[in-house]
Amino acid sequence: MNCDEALEHLYEFLDRELTPELEREVRRHLHACAPCAQEVDFEDTFLKFVQARCRAHGAPPELKRRILRELFGE
């Protein structure tokens, strides 16, 4: 597998959506190719960052009370 092929599968690799064979091939390429490994790490950092920033807040407690009232009359 060359760099273009590895990077084409970059997100599917990080999302764990590749077949086991393809995943192994990507992994093998990343072991041998520092620039591609660096790019995959960068994308991985980015995805974790997005999740952390967006999951900081839960639903407001008042909304839950409102829904319980509406559903069960309390």
Added chain:
Amino acid sequence: MATPTRPADARRESFEREALVHLDVLHRVALRLTGNAADADDLVQETMLKAYRAWDRYEQGTNAKAWLLTILRHAFINEYRRRARRPETVDVETIEPFVVFPAVQEDDPQGAFFDRLVDEQVLRAIDALPEAFRETLVLSDVEGLNYQEIARILEVPVGTVKSRLFRARRLLQARLYDYAVEMGYIQRKAG
């Protein structure tokens, strides 16, 4: 003597256990779809009402989160989309965003500039994505659903999920990179 459980109690108990626990997920997705807190609250409430009414049709123990998100998305499309957002004017499938990594490879290959951005800039950048990208990105990258689950909820092929996710992530990265350059967290690379 113990009071026998009435069917209404059992129904309520299973709804609380399997559906209400996903309130945070529904609220986060609703916020990103509608773009404002008041509409998001209404959309979540309506979703829970619809779900409770249809609760007998839900097959218990299957994917309640995906089932609820499907209800939420239909409610959004039918009742909120028209007034919540400006109409989409771009053909989202043809957007080819700028790739950030080569521009930061020398100065910040680990993406440290992301951490300097404030939450509000990140959320604003997500909210500015075209709707088809935004909903795909939120279901995947915020809520951690897999391609198959997202494809079912959005009623599109898995290949479409993949390509939207690719463009959505690149587009979001490019916007965050622009913010970071504006704020002086990183130097724009010439060329």
